[in-house]
Amino acid sequence: MVGMMKPPEAGALDALALKFRSLELDSEADLQTVLRFVKIREAVSPGENIVDTRSPRRQLTVLLAGVACLHKKLEDDSRQIYTFQYPGDFCDLHRYMLPELDQKATVTALTACSIGTIRHDDLDQLLSQHPKLGLAFWRASMLEASILRERLLNISRRAALPRVASIICEQLARLEAINIKSAVIPITQVDLADAGGLSVVHVNRIVQDLRKLGALSKKTRTIEVASKERLAQLANFDRRYLNMPDLLSDWKIDIEELADS
Amino acid sequence: MVGMMKPPEAGALDALALKFRSLELDSEADLQTVLRFVKIREAVSPGENIVDTRSPRRQLTVLLAGVACLHKKLEDDSRQIYTFQYPGDFCDLHRYMLPELDQKATVTALTACSIGTIRHDDLDQLLSQHPKLGLAFWRASMLEASILRERLLNISRRAALPRVASIICEQLARLEAINIKSAVIPITQVDLADAGGLSVVHVNRIVQDLRKLGALSKKTRTIEVASKERLAQLANFDRRYLNMPDLLSDWKIDIEELADS
DNA sequence: CGTGCTGTTGAGGACGATCAATGACGGTGG
DNA sequence: CCACCGTCATTGATCGTCCTCAACAGCACG
Known part of the structure; x- marks a missing residue:
């Protein structure tokens, strides 16, 4: 009922754990705590929308397997893909911090994907109890910005x-x-x-x-x-x-x- | 010698305070604490480099007055401006969180500017003692990313x-x-x-x-x-x-x- | 066995780059 | 005070990269 909650299967969250480590989240305890709040959803089909923009239940989405992309459709129905996303990548951090933003930006599965979610409520608590976690997410956002800058440069020049x-x-x-x-x-x-x-x-x-x-x-x-x-x-x-x-x-x-x- | 440290003049940090408030840093105490660590440097001339990339003393730079831009020079000496920066904007957050990145990206004053700096050492302490501060910086980074996405879309489409x-x-x-x-x-x-x-x-x-x-x-x-x-x-x-x-x-x-x- | 998506090929045209030259302005130094 | 220089703005001409339109082939899907 709460979105197909499952007991975390062995290995399903490996990608996320790897990601956090690459974001210099040193504390193993912090890491394990976060992982406990992740609900897993398997089998998202290619073309399917990963981030449910209409759901009242606000949650953070992380890609666990497969490939997805963050993109936006324009008036003339051309499409701009901002970034590709791989296992471990956070799909919609921006919706957590700046929920007003990017209403029309969506995340779509390019291959068969499985995703994990963390409720925003839980995230509030996690962040206040484990400040290091916030720094890791911050780092993730800055990495995304770096990728965007590089892409901008490529397209522009x-x-x-x-x-x-x-x-x-x-x-x-x-x-x-x-x-x-x-x-x-x-x-x-x-x-x-x-x-x-x-x-x-x-x-x-x-x-x-x-x-x-x-x-x-x-x-x-x-x-x-x-x-x-x-x-x-x-x-x-x-x-x-x-x-x-x-x-x-x-x-x-x-x-x-x-x-x- | 330590970069023309000055006592914070009345009003000089207004732009920064406004910025933090817009980033939803609610605690006035946190805000005042940060402001105490800002060293002010006036009179940066147009064309001058704001972020000193060679200094061993690592520090965060914030624009207090004037207009600057974050940009990068390419091989063919064309130049890509990533973002313009206005009073209150942080110039080099990326150099704090991901110091390996963007070696060649620089910040240059477009008009006469004055800037404030916070030593990375101080920032380490501030962030560990005031976790809310980290969330505000995170928000700033996400806003920057949002601006980059919009620019990408414009240039691309x-x-x-x-x-x-x-x-x-x-x-x-x-x-x-x-x-x-x-x-x-x-x-x-x-x-x-x-x-x-x-x-x-x-x-x-x-x-x-x-x-x-x-x-x-x-x-x-x-x-x-x-x-x-x-x-x-x-x-x-x-x-x-x-x-x-x-x-x-x-x-x-x-x-x-x-x-x- | 159609229908749809991806990939492939050809032809024509447009948008914007490049090259080149000039004027206006501000600052600098003689 | 004026000559000089660099930067910014402006205009004209030519050229090329990439878009658009159009058609079709292969493969996967139901």
Whole structure:
């Protein structure tokens, strides 16, 4: 009745725990306390809306599995994707802190997802009893802002090819950061277009260019990275804006090597 | 020697106090405590760098008077302005929470400014002793993110005219929010171009169009709003993303009236 | 076996960039 | 006080990236 509450299954919250640790929430006790307040909801279908904007029961949503995106529809029914979201990412922090904002911004599942929710009421209590938690959420918001700045810069200043390459690089890096090593980026060309401010037609041509240039694999109907290095080079990608731990330090080396050549 | 520390002059910190109140920092005691840690530095000249990125003494900077912008230079020495900053705005929160990030992003004074600083060390203490403060800063970061999302949407999806109009609208609204009623927007066409991802030449033509359309005054060499309503209409401006209190509710009415026509 | 979404290809056109030159203004130093 | 310089604003011409429109193929879905 209270939204399919379930006993937390082993592993279901791993992504969230990983996220909090990357946000420097040091206290294991704080972490465990938060996790207890998470209600899990499995099986959100692709295309489905993750954040229920009409529900009176206000709650924070966190993605536990799958890929989603935060986006907004415009008057002319074009769509701007602000950010992609991966397991561990908070979907609607803004609705907690600034509920007046972004009425029309929604979060939609791109693949099959499962999500966790924390009631805003519970969050109020958690934050007042565990101040460190607030700092972690704050950090999460600043990371989101950093990603937005990078995207702004890309859309505003770079040509279509490096722009698309950058977006793919970001997704690859973020997937790796949560230990998903697959070279396949689970988003469509339509999504790339809506995220990069380009037409689908043009994105398609750019993707083909990237395939010819050896950055993406020749396999059609999917965005599969053939060479991370080549892609990063074409994108002029500097992943520092993602504030990632060292687990990806190989990227930096790659980039420096390319810079020399 | 420690950065021209001064006794806080009457009124110098008003902008900051106003800001904290708008961020829902309710406790007057908390507010007064923070203000005591602010060191004031007057007379930053236009073009000067506000955030000293090389100083070993890490500190948070807040704008107290004047206009500044957060921006980044690219390889091809084009410049992207992320946000404009007004009295009360925090200039480099990101450098406190995620110091690895945005090494190359800098804050530059656009007009004569005065700034306040709080040492990171002091901030650590303040935050641990006044948890509410952290929530206020968090809110500030989310507001910044909201502004970035709106800008992203504008640059990505709108033509040059509404884009420029939107940026001007935003500046006007933000100035009004801090009780600066002047119709003159204190930024140059160059700044508009760098913020909107357009060439200066094109911005100039758009500005002239906006003048012909009655949105800006005919006065050359300055961006002076002739009709807020006309401008908001051309921009399709919905200021909710700025999360402003009711002091500007007249705007909303204006927009609704225009929507009917 | 249609229907819909994604991907692909071609042709034409538009919006905005780039290049180039000039004027106006403010500040600086001789 | 004036000559000089840099920044900002303005105008004209050309060019190119990317959009739009249009059509179709493949695949997944019911």
